[in-house]
Amino acid sequence: MKRINLILLTCLMGVLLLQGCGPKEDIEFKYVKDVIVDANTEPLLKGNAVLYNPNKQRMKLRKINVDVYINDKKTARIDQEPSIAIPAEAEFTVPLEVKLNMKELGFMDTLFGVLGGKKMKVRYKGTISITYKGIPVRVPVDYESTVNFRF
16 A cells, blocks of 8 residues: 555656646747748648747747638648747747648639638637757647738
8 A cells, every 4th residue: 555655646746847847938929920822723821930938948849730720711730840949038930831721711712812812811720849858848829810812
């Protein structure tokens, strides 16, 4: 019985230590800039995500798992592993490139939107994984903007 208690106490201490090892403040997802749509045979949505690290320690960006919604329809998924160094107490940018799913948007609606310069609501929702002192941490992303689709 004492051995089981010792094992449980050791596991509890390990969990408490790991919780205290994360960054003091979360990385902030600020906005996406320089958004363009390359409307060719395989439409691409390109942009630069701007984030801010309020912590005094540098970190490393390891993975981006973000769903992209256009006019409330899931049209793409960003699944990148950029391995970018995150500076301490500074803003940094992460390039994004997403292939849009024309079937989800509706081909005719997208075609008329692109030709007419239609504004569409773009929402990014998911997580960004960073490494802080060797420990993986996930940062939630939920950002929405309006993009003018043109040739």
